[in-house]
Amino acid sequence: MSEQDQITTDPTKPAQRMRAGSMTLSLTPWLVSGFVLLILPLVFTNNSAITIMNQMAITIVFALAYNMLLGQGGMLSFGHAVYAGVGGFGCMHIMNASDFFSTLPLPLLPVFGGLFGMALAMIVGSFSTRSAGTVFAMISLGVGELIAACSIIIVAFFGGEEGISGDRTYGLPFFGVEFLKQIEVYYLIAGWLMISAALMYLFSRTPIGRMANAVRDNPERAEFLGYSARWVRFYSFIFSGFFAGVAGALFAINYEILTEENLNTASSGVILLVTFLGGVGFFFGPIIGAIAFTLLQTVLSLQTELWAFYAGVLFVATVMFFPGGLAGLIMMHVPAFKFGKARLLLMPYLKTLLPAVIGILGLSALVEMTFHVRHAATGENEMTLFWTTFDSHSFLPWIIALVVTAVAFWVTRRNTPEMVEAWHKANTFPGGGA
Amino acid sequence: MELVLVNLIDGLVTGLLLFMLSAGLTLIFSMMGVLNFAHASFYMLGAYFAYQISLGLGFWMGLLLAPLIVGVMGAGVERYGLRRVHQYGHVPELIFTFGLALLIEELVQFIWGKNQMPYDIPEVLNFTAFAIAGNSIPAYKIFMIFISISIFIGLLYILTKTRVGMIIQAALSYPRTVESLGHNVPLIFMGVFGVGTALAGVAGVIAGPVLGTFPGMAFVLGSIVFVTIVIGGLGSLWGALVASLLIGWITTFAKSYNVRMEDILNGIGIVTPSDLEDNIFRDLWTLTSPQIADILPYILMVLILIFRPYGLFGKRDA
Numbered sequence: 215m216s217e218q219d220q221i222t223t224d225p226t227k228p229a230q231r232m233r234a235g236s237m238t239l240s241l242t243p244w245l246v247s248g249f250v251l252l253i254l255p256l257v258f259t260n261n262s263a264i265t266i267m268n269q270m271a272i273t274i275v276f277a278l279a280y281n282m283l284l285g286q287g288g289m290l291s292f293g294h295a296v297y298a299g300v301g302g303f304g305c306m307h308i309m310n311a312s313d314f315f316s317t318l319p320l321p322l323l324p325v326f327g328g329l330f331g332m333a334l335a336m337i338v339g340s341f342s343t344r345s346a347g348t349v350f351a352m353i354s355l356g357v358g359e360l361i362a363a364c365s366i367i368i369v370a371f372f373g374g375e376e377g378i379s380g381d382r383t384y385g386l387p388f389f390g391v392e393f394l395k396q397i398e399v400y401y402l403i404a405g406w407l408m409i410s411a412a413l414m415y416l417f418s419r420t421p422i423g424r425m426a427n428a429v430r431d432n433p434e435r436a437e438f439l440g441y442s443a444r445w446v447r448f449y450s451f452i453f454s455g456f457f458a459g460v461a462g463a464l465f466a467i468n469y470e471i472l473t474e475e476n477l478n479t480a481s482s483g484v485i486l487l488v489t490f491l492g493g494v495g496f497f498f499g500p501i502i503g504a505i506a507f508t509l510l511q512t513v514l515s516l517q518t519e520l521w522a523f524y525a526g527v528l529f530v531a532t533v534m535f536f537p538g539g540l541a542g543l544i545m546m547h548v549p550a551f552k553f554g555k556a557r558l559l560l561m562p563y564l565k566t567l568l569p570a571v572i573g574i575l576g577l578s579a580l581v582e583m584t585f586h587v588r589h590a591a592t593g594e595n596e597m598t599l600f601w602t603t604f605d606s607h608s609f610l611p612w613i614i615a616l617v618v619t620a621v622a623f624w625v626t627r628r629n630t631p632e633m634v635e636a637w638h639k640a641n642t643f644p645g646g647g648a
Numbered sequence: 649m650e651l652v653l654v655n656l657i658d659g660l661v662t663g664l665l666l667f668m669l670s671a672g673l674t675l676i677f678s679m680m681g682v683l684n685f686a687h688a689s690f691y692m693l694g695a696y697f698a699y700q701i702s703l704g705l706g707f708w709m710g711l712l713l714a715p716l717i718v719g720v721m722g723a724g725v726e727r728y729g730l731r732r733v734h735q736y737g738h739v740p741e742l743i744f745t746f747g748l749a750l751l752i753e754e755l756v757q758f759i760w761g762k763n764q765m766p767y768d769i770p771e772v773l774n775f776t777a778f779a780i781a782g783n784s785i786p787a788y789k790i791f792m793i794f795i796s797i798s799i800f801i802g803l804l805y806i807l808t809k810t811r812v813g814m815i816i817q818a819a820l821s822y823p824r825t826v827e828s829l830g831h832n833v834p835l836i837f838m839g840v841f842g843v844g845t846a847l848a849g850v851a852g853v854i855a856g857p858v859l860g861t862f863p864g865m866a867f868v869l870g871s872i873v874f875v876t877i878v879i880g881g882l883g884s885l886w887g888a889l890v891a892s893l894l895i896g897w898i899t900t901f902a903k904s905y906n907v908r909m910e911d912i913l914n915g916i917g918i919v920t921p922s923d924l925e926d927n928i929f930r931d932l933w934t935l936t937s938p939q940i941a942d943i944l945p946y947i948l949m950v951l952i953l954i955f956r957p958y959g960l961f962g963k964r965d966a
Contacts, residue, residue: 290739292746316794341954347738348683352878353953359871360946364691367939368931479871490743523758526751532745534729537736581758 229576244412249588251404255397264396271400271407272464277489277500278414279457282410284486285494287450288430289491291341292349293358295456297331299477300361301459302466303372304330309380309466320385320393321598324463331459335452343447346433357477361476377473380466393467398475403464414496417453436515444514450481452564487529493539504538524578550640562629569625575600576619650781655900661789663896664796668851669869670843670888671803678883681842682730682738687743688870689752690845694718694852694863696756699767707770713850722845726838747932750867757863764862769811776827792854799850800889807885816840856911875949878928895945902941 249270255264276298305327309315326515328505342353365372372378382399383392391398400447417423425446428436433443466472484507492503507525514521536543549610579599586597597606604611673687697717698710725748733744769788777787807813817835819826827833843933852865859865876895880887910920910933921935940947952959 284739288739290742341950341957344957345851348677348681348742349878349883349953349957351742352683352874355871356875356878356946356949356953361944362951363946367935367943370931452869479867483746486743487750520754520758523751523754526747526754530729530744530747530751533740533747534732537740538732552846566902583759588759 217321223404234497244408248408251408252441254404264400266512266547268400268468269512270463270505271403272468273485273488273504273508274462275410276458277492277504278484279454279461280489281456281494281497281500282414282417282426282457284384284489285496285499286423286430287323287346287447287454288517289346289447290354291358292351292355292479292486292488294354294454294475294485295479295481296361297335297357297455297458298462298564299365299472299481299617300334300462301327301331302444302462302472302476303378304459305404305413305463305466306378306380306472307371309382309470310378312384317386317519319388319403320382320390320467321402322389323385323461323467327463327466331462332452332456332564335455339448339451339455342452344444345449346430346443353382357638358479359480362474365477367503372474372477372609375474377471377475379471382470399468403468403619406464407459410460411501414453414457418497418524422446424447428549432591459596484618487525487619491529491532491539492541493541494543495538496541499539499541502544506540518582520581521580548574553643555640555642556638558640559633562633566626569622571627572624575620575628576615579615580612580619583615586648650780650783651904653780654673654783654785655904656897657785657789657793658723658904659897659900660893661792661896662794663893664800665851665855666876666896667734667889667892668796668799668858668872669848670880670892671800671885673873674846674877674880674883674885674888676841677877679837680730680734680741680743682734682745683874683882685839685870686725686748686752687745687845687848688866688873689749690848691758691852691869692861692863693721693749693752694849695767695856696765696852697849698853699861700858701763702770702863706848710855711850714853715846716843718849718852718942719846722848723838725845726841730810730841743902747800749870753863753866758813760863760937762863764860765856766956767856767861769857792858793810795850795854803847804885819824827960857929872945875945877959879949879952881959884959884961887959887961890916891907895948898944900945900949902937905937909933 229496238605247519250269258264258267279298280291280294283294285484292561305323307319308326324384342350342357366374384393393402418426425441425530425608426438426449427441428439429441429443429446436446437443462476465476488503488507489500492501493499510525510528511521514524532539539547546557547556552557581595582599583606586639590597590606596603669687669704674685676682676684676687694714697714698707701713720819729748730741733740735787769786773786773788775787776784777790778785791815794951805813807817815826815831816836819831819833826836856865857869872895877888878890879894880889880891913933914920
């Protein structure tokens with residue numbers, strides 16, 4: 215690590231401090247991710263993969279917008295789906311206003327979605343950003359519930375129970391592209407993903423983004439410096455509302471239908487889960503969270519009815535044991551790599567984590583079998599688990615699952631001290647010191 | 649006039665039920681500064697446990713045992729979950745209880761399935777207590793009112809008149825001082841958390857037969873409980889009582905009297921537009937009070953937060 219890159223708060227070196235704050239922009243990750251987005255559809259060509267990727271990209275935009283509040287501003291919102299939903303509903307109305315829509319290229323539509331989200335965020339933010347913490351969380355929940363409930367009543371805008379739908383192809387053709395095919399929509403969404411991610415990253419580097427961090431950590435101190443904590447929160451809130459609206463517009467473009475489900479507390483809860491799972495402490499955390507969660511959702515929900523249960527367990531475990539989320543876990547390993555000792559960790563990791571994974575799979579097998587015994591139709595004793603079909607009411611599978619689980623956890627437990635020791639060794643500065 | 653009396657009783661039942669939940673929630677909040685999102689989930693667990701116990705031992709043992717089990721579980725959550733997360737700060741604590749609420753709902757679905765449980769009013773209480781102008785009042789409602797009021801009085805007595813209550817109150821405001829006087833403050837916190845969740849459990853036991861015992865019951869009541877304590881002022885027991893009764897009566901009256909928006913607007917001199925079908929405000933014109941009864945608490949909360957952000961009885965700096 216060179217001297218200049220080191221983040222410092224040394225007051226005698228203001229130039230260096232500035233450098234740490236605003237100039238550590240590296241282009242490489244952006245170019246790499248842009249390239250990956252470009253070639254992904256060439257690797258995974260079938261339609262269902264593109265559908266999953268579209269959903270993933272929309273979730274990433276939404277999760278990043280959410281993290282502008284939670285991670286960077288320290289505001290916990292339980293009703294953020296409302297801004298995405300209203301942005302989406304607004305776009306749907308634009309799509310249905312055929313006179314105007316036929317003069318508007320579809321790729322510009324998310325701007326309007328963002329403005330809808332931002333407008334609503336301005337109204338709500340005018341009274342909700344007065345304080346952070348619990349009060350803010352409560353207001354966000356109340357407003358979220360209120361608007362979700364209104365969506366059933368106000369049929370003219372929200373379309374009642376069946377929602378509203380539109381057709382994206384009526385827009386002005388964009389360089390001859392009419393967005394009939396899924397792949398064209400993919401590139402639109404991927405383009406907006408890059409644009410909004412870059413804008414959100416740049417926002418976090420502006421003075422106002424930096425002040426959002428300061429207000430998150432110590433609002434009183436920020437106020438003594440002459441900044442109004444409330445207005446700093448307000449600006450974070452409306453920009454977050456903007457990008458949530460963009461995500462909602464992308465949803466409208468991709469699915470061409472919006473219902474009450476896009477607004478309700480459940481989807482607000484999901485985005486909180488996604489963001490926290492990925493890690494709120496780093497900019498790229500929500501991206502990892504969105505990718506992992508979408509994969510989990512699509513792959514696991516095909517395999518088991520209980521996927522929401524597993525997601526809940528994973529979420530609670532993350533909050534309790536890894537509050538930094540997946541991003542935090544990844545970043546924990548940076549020092550070991552810097553010291554060039556990361557390979558010390560490989561064997562202990564394999565020896566401990568592999569049995570742990572087997573143990574967890576065994577445990578989930580027990581859970582699935584219990585579920586099958588309790589809830590399957592009477593007389594239906596056969597179940598398929600891990601590519602094997604067996605009778606869930608006989609003893610043998612239970613004994614196998616129990617033994618595998620117990621042995622795996624015993625091995626994990628036995629090898630854990632070794633892993634901890636290797637961890638300490640790998641994180642010790644070569645030549646002494648911690 | 650008689651209908652007013654019937655609605656007053658119905659609203660009182662709803663309000664007191666809300667109060668049993670919000671009392672525990674507000675106590676826990678003033679103690680730890682953390683809002684327990686899973687509070688309504690403990691209410692649901694109370695109902696399910698009571699149902700399971702009532703299958704074998706009858707309703708009354710359920711009423712006795714289920715809140716105890718829920719309270720012990722609540723204390724366990726505080727001891728092994730919340731205390732661990734506490735070191736990370738307030739926001740992770742909130743997120744933890746939120747995750748717990750999700751998990752408990754999934755767990756209940758895992759054990760009991762997605763359907764409503766046949767948890768019914770006990771035979772002893774299944775009769776009409778009295779009738780007001782042809783509207784019969786079931787004895788079970790009177791029983792619910794009786795239970796809630798006696799719990800409220802008991803809680804008030806313990807908190808204000810006994811030594812334990814004094815220590816709890818002192819620990820709420822000056823935990824460090826109380827600790828240095830030799831009291832085990834973490835134990836007090838755990839106890840209060842357990843009692844708060846047990847109260848939610850009681851509410852679940854007695855509400856289960858009336859409102860239905862199904863996996864969504866926590867979600868239905870959960871957010872209303874938060875609205876209640878925000879309106880009442882976070883951390884204020886009296887505020888929780890007033891707000892609960894207020895919400896109970898408002899929603900009951902809005903549901904039983906069919907007030908139409910059209911009549912109100914006509915009453916203040918706005919004429920109904922002739923082309924109502926195509927009017928952009930058509931949904932506003934056709935609005936009726938039973939339709940919006942369930943969102944009235946939220947509207948009330950938003951108004952309170954705009955004009956009196958610390959709630960009806962809250963302290964200004966809270």
